[in-house]
Amino acid sequence: xxxxxxxxxxxxxxxxxxxxxxxxxxxxxxxxxxxxxxxxxxxxxxxxxxxxxxxxxxxxxxxxxxxxxxxxxxxxxxxxxxxxxxxxxxxxxxxxxxxxxxxxxxxxxxxxxxxxxxxxxxxxxxxxxxxxxxxxxxxxxxxxxxxxxxxxxxxxxxxxxxxxxxxxxxxxxxxxxxxxxxxxxxxxxxxxxxxxxxxxxxxxxxxxxxxxxxxxxxxxxxxxxxxxxxxxxxxxxxxxxxxxxxxxxxxxxxxxxxxxxxxxxxxxxxxxxxxxxxxxxxxxxxxxxxxxxxxxxxxxxxxxxxxxxxxxxxxxxxxxxxxxxxxxxxxxxxxxxxxxxxxxxxxxxxxxxxxxxxxxxxxxxxxxxxxxxxxxxxxxxxxxxxxxxxxxxxxxxxxxxxxxxxxxxxxxxxxxxxxxxxxxxxxxxxxxxxxxxxxxxxxxxxxxxxxxxxxxxxxxxxxxxxxxxxxxxxxxxxxxxxxxxxxxxxxxxxxxxxxxxxxxxxxxxxxxxxxxxxxxxxxxxxxxxxxxxxxxxxxxxxxxxxxxxxxxxxxxxxxxxxxxxxxxxxxxxxxxxxxxxxxxxxxxxxxxxxxxxxxxxxxxxxxxxxxxxxxxxxxxxxxxxxxxxxxxxxxxxxxxxxxxxxxxxxxxxxxxxxxxxxxxxxxxxxxxxxxxxxxxxxxxxxxxxxxxxxxxxxxxxxxxx
Numbered sequence: 001x002x003x004x005x006x007x008x009x010x011x012x013x014x015x016x017x018x019x020x021x022x023x024x025x026x027x028x029x030x031x032x033x034x035x036x037x038x039x040x041x042x043x044x045x046x047x048x049x050x051x052x053x054x055x056x057x058x059x060x061x062x063x064x065x066x067x068x069x070x071x072x073x074x075x076x077x078x079x080x081x082x083x084x085x086x087x088x089x090x091x092x093x094x095x096x097x098x099x100x101x102x103x104x105x106x107x108x109x110x111x112x113x114x115x116x117x118x119x120x121x122x123x124x125x126x127x128x129x130x131x132x133x134x135x136x137x138x139x140x141x142x143x144x145x146x147x148x149x150x151x152x153x154x155x156x157x158x159x160x161x162x163x164x165x166x167x168x169x170x171x172x173x174x175x176x177x178x179x180x181x182x183x184x185x186x187x188x189x190x191x192x193x194x195x196x197x198x199x200x201x202x203x204x205x206x207x208x209x210x211x212x213x214x215x216x217x218x219x220x221x222x223x224x225x226x227x228x229x230x231x232x233x234x235x236x237x238x239x240x241x242x243x244x245x246x247x248x249x250x251x252x253x254x255x256x257x258x259x260x261x262x263x264x265x266x267x268x269x270x271x272x273x274x275x276x277x278x279x280x281x282x283x284x285x286x287x288x289x290x291x292x293x294x295x296x297x298x299x300x301x302x303x304x305x306x307x308x309x310x311x312x313x314x315x316x317x318x319x320x321x322x323x324x325x326x327x328x329x330x331x332x333x334x335x336x337x338x339x340x341x342x343x344x345x346x347x348x349x350x351x352x353x354x355x356x357x358x359x360x361x362x363x364x365x366x367x368x369x370x371x372x373x374x375x376x377x378x379x380x381x382x383x384x385x386x387x388x389x390x391x392x393x394x395x396x397x398x399x400x401x402x403x404x405x406x407x408x409x410x411x412x413x414x415x416x417x418x419x420x421x422x423x424x425x426x427x428x429x430x431x432x433x434x435x436x437x438x439x440x441x442x443x444x445x446x447x448x449x450x451x452x453x454x455x456x457x458x459x460x461x462x463x464x465x466x467x468x469x470x471x472x473x474x475x476x477x478x479x480x481x482x483x484x485x486x487x488x489x490x491x492x493x494x495x496x497x498x499x500x501x502x503x504x505x506x507x508x509x510x511x512x513x514x515x516x517x518x519x520x521x522x523x524x525x526x527x528x529x530x531x532x533x534x535x536x537x538x539x540x541x542x543x544x545x546x547x548x549x550x551x552x553x554x555x556x557x558x559x560x561x562x563x564x565x566x567x568x569x570x571x572x573x574x575x576x577x578x579x580x581x582x583x584x585x586x587x588x589x590x591x592x593x594x595x596x597x598x599x600x601x602x603x604x605x606x607x608x609x610x611x612x613x614x615x616x617x618x619x620x621x622x623x624x625x626x627x628x629x630x631x632x633x634x635x636x637x638x639x640x641x642x643x644x645x646x647x648x649x650x651x652x653x654x655x656x657x658x659x660x661x662x663x664x665x666x667x668x669x670x671x672x673x674x675x676x677x678x679x680x681x682x683x684x685x686x687x688x689x690x691x692x693x694x695x696x697x698x699x700x701x702x703x704x705x
Contacts, residue, residue: 001502001698001702003695003699005502006498006694006695006698007691007695009498009501009502010046010494010498010691010694010695011046012501013494013497013498013501014044014046014494014498014691015043015044015045015046016043016406016407016430016431016492016494017041017042017043017407018041018042018043018406018407018492019039019040019041019389019397019399019407019409020040020041020042020053020389021039021040021389021390022037022038022040022389022390022397023037023038023039023092023390023392024036024037024038024390024392024393024395024397025038025092025094025097025392026392026393026395031063032061032063032073033061033062033063034059034060034061034062035059035060035061035393035395036057036058036059037057037058037059037060037077037395037397037411037426038057039055039057039058039389039397039409039426039427040053040054040055040084041053041054041055041056041081044687044690045687046687046688046691048687049686049687049688050687052083053083053084053087054081054082054083054084055081055082055084056077056078056079056080056081056082056427057077057078057079058075058077058078058079058426058427059075059076059077060072060074060076060395060411061073061075061076072413072422072424075411075424075426077426078426078427085103086103086104086105087102087103088102088103088104088109088134088136089101089102089134089136089141089143089154090102090143091143091144091145091152093145093149095149096115097115097116098113098114098115098120098145098149099113099114099115100112100113100114100143100145100152100200101113101114102125102134102136102143102154107126108124108125108126108127109124109125109126109133109134110123110125111123111125111134111152111200111207113152113202121202121205123200123205123207125156125207128207129159129161130159130198130207130208130209131157131158131159131196131198131207131209132156132158132159132160133156133157133191134154134155134156135155135156135157135192135195135220137188137189137192138334139185139189139220139246140155140192140195140218140219140220140221141154141155141220142154142155142220142221142222142223144222144223144224144231145224146224146228147224147226147227147228148228149202150201150202151200151201151202151224151228152199152200152202153197153198153199153222153223153224153231154197154200154222155195155196155198155219155220155222156195156196156198157191157192157193157194157195157196158193158194158195158196158209183238183241183242184242185218185236185242185244185245185246186242186243186244186245186246186599186600186651186652187244187246187599187600187650187651187652187681187682188246188651188681188682188683189244189245189246190649190651190681193242194218195218195219196209196210196213196219197209197210197213197219197231197233197258198210199260210258210260210262211262212258212259212261212262212263212264213233213235213256213258213264214235214264216237216238216239217235217236217237217238217254217256218235218237218238218242219233219234219235219256220233220234220235220236221233221234221275221277222234223277223278223279225257225279225308226279226283226308229259229260230257230258230259230260231257231258231259232255232256232257232267232277232279232286233255233256233258233277234253234254234255234256234274234275234277234288235253235254235255235256236251236252236253237251237252237253237254240614240615241614243599243600243601243602244598244599244600244651244652247297247298247483247486248298248600249273249275249291249297249298249299249301250273250291250292250293250295250296250297250298250299251273251293252271252272252273252293253272253273253274253275254266254267254268254269254270254272254274255267255268255277255286255306267286267306267311267313268288268290268313272290272291272292273290273291273292273293273301274288274289274290274291274304275288275289276288276289276334276335278335278337278338278339280340280344281340281342281343281344282344283308284307284308284309284344285305285306285307285308285344285364286305286306286308287303287304287305287306287316287335287347288303288304288306289302289303289304289331289334289335290303290304291319294602294606294611294612295523295526295606296485296513296522296523296525296526296606297485297600297602297603297606298332298483298485298486298522299332299485299519299522300319300320300321300329300330300331300332300515300518300519300522301319301330301331301332302315302316302317302318302319302331303315303316303317303331303347303362304316305364316347316362316364316367317330317331317362317367317369319519320518320519321518321519321520322456322518322519322520322521323353323517323518328353328360328369328371329351329352329353329354329516329517329518330351330516330518330519331349331351332351332352332487332515332516333349333350333352335347335349336349336350336388336389336390336391337390338390338391338392339388339391340391341391341394341414342393342394345363345364345365346362346363346364346414347361347362347364348360348372348388348391348396348414349362349388350386350387350388350398351516352487352489352514352515352516353516354459354510354516354517355384355439355459355460355461355487355489355490355510355516356381356384356385356490356516357384357385357386357387357487357489357490357491357516358371358373358386359371359372359373359386359387359388359396359398360372361414372386372396372412372415373386374420374421374423382400383400383401383402383405384401384402384403384437384461384490384491385400385401385402385489385490385491385492386398386399386400387400394413394414395411395412395413395414396411396412396413396414396421397410397411397426398410398411398412401429401491401492402437402490402491402492403435403437403461403463403490403491403492403493403496403497404432404433404434404436404437404463404497405429405432405433405492406429406430406431406432406492407429407492408425408426408427408428408429409425409426409427410423410424410425410426411423411424411425411426412424433497433500433501435463435464435465435466435497435500435501436463436464436466437461437462437463437464437490438461438462439459439460439461439462439490440459440461440507440540440543440544440547441457441459442457442458442459442536442539442540442543443457444456444457444458444512444535444536444539445539448532448535448536448539450512450524450528450532452524453520453521453523453524456512456517456520456521456524457517458509458510458511458512458514458517458521458536458540459510459517460488460507460508460509460510460540460543460544461488461489461490461507461508461510462505462506462507462508462544462548463496463497463500463505463506463507463508464500464505464506464550465500465501465503465504465505473550473551473552473555474503474504474505474550474551474552474555475503475504475505475552475555475556475557475701475705476504476505476506476507476544476545476551476552476555476556476557477499477504477505477506477507477557477558477559477701478506478507478509478540478541478556478557478558478559478568478571479495479496479499479506479507479508479509479560479564480508480509480511480537480558480559480560480563480564480567480568481508481509481510481514481560481563481564482560482561482562482563482564482565483513483514483515483562483563483564484511484513484514484525484529484533484563485513485514485515485522485525486514486515487510487514487515487516488508488509488510488514489516493508495694496508498694498698499698499701502698502702504701505548505551507540507541507544509536509537509540509541511525511532511533511536511537511540511567512524512525512533512536513525513532513533525607526606526607526609527607527608527609528609529563529566529607529608529629530566530570530628530629530630530631531629533563533567534570534571534574537558537567537571538571538575538578541556555580555705556579556580557579557580557581557582557583557640557701557705558571558579558581558582558583559582559584559697559701560584560585560587561584561585561586561683561684562585562586562588562652562653562682563588564584564585564587565584565585565586565587565588566587566588566630566631568582568583568584568587569582569584569587569589569631569634569638569642569661570631570634572638572639572640572642573631573633573634573635573637574634574637576637576638576639576640577639579640580640580641580704580705581640581641581642581643581700581701581703581704581705582640582641582642582643583642583643583645583696583697583700583701584642584643584644584645584658585645585646585684585693586645586646586647586650586652586653586655586657586658586682586684587631587644587653587657587658587661588630588631588653588657589630589631589632589657589658589660589661590626590627590630590631590632590657590660591604591607591608591626591627591629591630592623592624592626592627592630593656593660594626594653594654595618595623595626596618597654597656598651598652598653598654599651599652600652601616604626605622608622608625608626608629609625610622610625631661632660632661632664635661635664635665635668636664636668638670639670640704641670641671641672641673641700641703641704642661642665642670642671642672642673643672643673643674643675643696643697643700644658644661644662644672644673644674644675645658645674645675645677645684645693645696645697646658646659646674646675646676646677647680647681647682647683647684648676648677648678648679648680649678649679649680649681650680650681650682651681651682652681652682653682655676658674659674662674671704673696675692675693675696677689677692
C-alpha cells in the first residue's frame with residue numbers, strides 16, 4: 001500500500017460536503033405557497049488545507065389549499081453554490097428578510113446588515129472598541145433579531161479598556177499588569193473569559209453593552225423575549241474558578257431574564273445545568289434543556305417548558321433511565337435554533353438512540369414522543385443518522401447519512417396526527433459506496449455485569465468492504481469513540497469510509513456509558529473506567545468475530561482518540577497477544593498525572609468514582625486509584641506497535657500524557673512512533689492534520705497487520 005494511494009482515497013472520502021444549517025422563508029402566491037430553502041455547507045479542501053463554506057438555494061412549491069407533504073407539487077433547484085468568505089455568524093429576519101453577518105477581514109470584525117437592495121449598514125466592531133471579539137462558538141455564541149427587526153443581540157468578550165479591578169486584565173490598585181493570569185473556558189474556548197451581551201440599534205447605528213448580568217455569571221445563548229424590551233440568556237457560574245465547557249453539559253448554570261434597564265432575574269432552579277433556550281412562535285413558552293451538575297460530563301437531559309405568563313416550569317420530557325427496545329432513549333444533544341411547530345404545540349429534535357441518531361417530535365398536549373424518520377417496506381432504516389437543521393413554517397430540513405452514504409439534504413412537512421412524513425430529497429450525495437454495514441447488539445458476559453446497573457447491553461456498527469482488495473479474510477480495525485459519554489452512530493464517517501475502501505473492516509463500538517442507551521448506562525461507567533469499558537470493547541470484538549467468519553482474528557488493530565485512545569492503549573496492554581497494532585490520538589495514559597493539567601479536573605475524580613468539589617485536594621488514595629485505572633500500569637506488557645498523535649496545545653488531555661507512554665515504550669525497545677502537532681488542540685481538527693493522521697494511521701496498520 002503506497003502513500004499516494006492512501007492520500008487519494010482520503011481526498012475522495014473527506015471531500016464530501018456536509019450541511020451546517022438551513023433557513024426557510026415562506027411566501028404566499030395566488031395558488032401556491034413557495035418555500036425558499038437556503039442551506040449552508042462545509043467542505044474540506046486539501047489543496048488550501050481549509051474548510052470551505054458556501055450556500056445553496058432551492059424553491060419548494062406547494063398547493064395553497066393543501067397543507068403538508070401531500071400538497072408539495074415541485075422542487076426547483078438547486079441553485080449555484082455561493083462561497084461564504086470570512087463569515088463568523090449570520091442570522092435572517094422573517095419579515096424584511098434582513099441578513100446580519102459578523103465577518104472577519106484584515107484582522108477586523110465587521111457587522112454587516114444586508115437587505116434585498118444590497119448592503120444597508122456596516123459597522124467596524126473592532127474600531128468601535130465597545131467590546132472585544134464576537135463569540136462565534138456553539139457554547140456562548142448567538143445572534144438574535146428583535147420582533148421589530150431594528151435591534152440585534154449578540155455576545156462578545158468584555159472590552160479590556162473598561163475592565164474593573166475584578167477582571168483578569170491586571171487592572172487594579174497596582175496599575176495595569178499584563179502578567180496577571182486570566183482564566184478562560186478551557187479547550188477550544190481559549191481567549192474566551194468574560195462574555196458580555198451586546199445590542200446593535202439599527203436605527204441609530206450604535207452598539208451598547210448591557211449591564212445587570214450577575215458578576216459571578218458568564219452569559220451566552222441569548223435571545224429576545226417577546227416585545228424586545230428584555231432577553232433570556234444562559235449564565236454559567238464561574239466562581240470559584242472556570243472549568244472547561246466544551247463537550248461538558250454538566251456545568252452549573254441557570255436561565256436568566258435581563259431587561260434593557262439592567263434588571264436581571266433568575267428563572268430556573270439552583271445547582272442545575274441548563275442550555276438551549278428556545279422561544280415558541282406565539283411567544284408563550286420557553287423550552288430549555290436541564291441536567292445535573294458534575295457527575296458525567298455528558299448525560300441524558302430533561303426538556304423543560306416555562307410558561308411565561310404564569311411563570312410555572314414543568315417537565316416536557318424527563319430523563320430516560322432505561323429505555324425499552326425500540327423506544328425513545330432520551331435527549332443527549334443540543335436543540336437546533338428553530339425547533340418549534342408553527343402552532344407552538346410540538347417540538348422537533350434529533351438525538352442519539354442506541355446505535356442510531358434519530359429524528360423525534362414531542363407533542364406538548366400529550367407528551368408523546370414520535371420518530372419522524374422513514375424506513376423501507378421491510379422495516380429497515382433508509383438512513384442510519386438523521387440530524388435536524390431547522391423547522392420553519394412546519395417544514396423540516398434534515399441531514400441524513402449512513403456509513404456508506406455521505407450526507408444528503410432532505411425536506412418534509414410536520415405530519416398531522418397519525419400520519420407519517422413524506423420525505424423528499426433536496427440534494428443527494430454525489431456518490432454512495434457499496435460498503436455493507438450492520439448493527440451488532442452486544443450482551444456482557446455474566447461475570448462482566450455491573451451489579452449496581454445489571455441487565456444493560458450495548459452495541460457496535462460493523463462496516464466492511466464489499467469486495468476485499470486482496471483476500472477473503474479481512475483485517476479488522478476496532479474504532480473506539482472518545483468522551484467517554486458520546487456515540488458512534490451509524491452515520492457517514494470519513495475515517496471509517498477511508499479504511500474500508502482501503503480493505504479494512506471497521507468495528508465502531510458503543511460500550512456501556514455511551515449516549516443513546518439511557519442514563520443508567522451512562523452512570524454505570526462511573527468508577528469503572530479501565531475495566532468495564534475495556535471489557536465491553538473486547539466483548540464486542542469477540543461477538544463480531546463469532547458472527548462474521550470473514551474477519552481475521554489474527555489481524556486486529558485498535559484506534560481512537562481521547563478516551564478512545566485511553567481504551568486503545570488499555571486493550572493492547574491488557575490483551576497483549578490479541579492485538580497487532582494501535583493508533584491513539586491524544587490519549588489519557590495516566591489519570592493521576594493528568595489531574596493537575598486538564599481543564600476538566602472534575603472528571604478526573606468523577607471517572608474513578610470520587611465525588612468532586614471545587615476545594616478538592618488530591619490524596620494519596622485518590623491518586624493511587626487514578627493510577628490503578630490508567631493504561632500506564634499495563635505499559636510493560638504492551639507488544640503491539642503503538643502510533644501516538646498529539647496536539648501541542650491540548651488543554652483537555654495534556655500532550656505529556658502521550659509522551660509518558662512514548663518514553664515507557666522506548667525504554668523497553670517496543671515499537672512506537674509519535675507525531676507532534678505543535679499548534680493543535682485536543683480534537684486535532686485542522687484539515688491538513690486530519691489528512692496527516694489518516695495517512696500515518698493507515699500506513700502504520702498496513703505495516704503491522
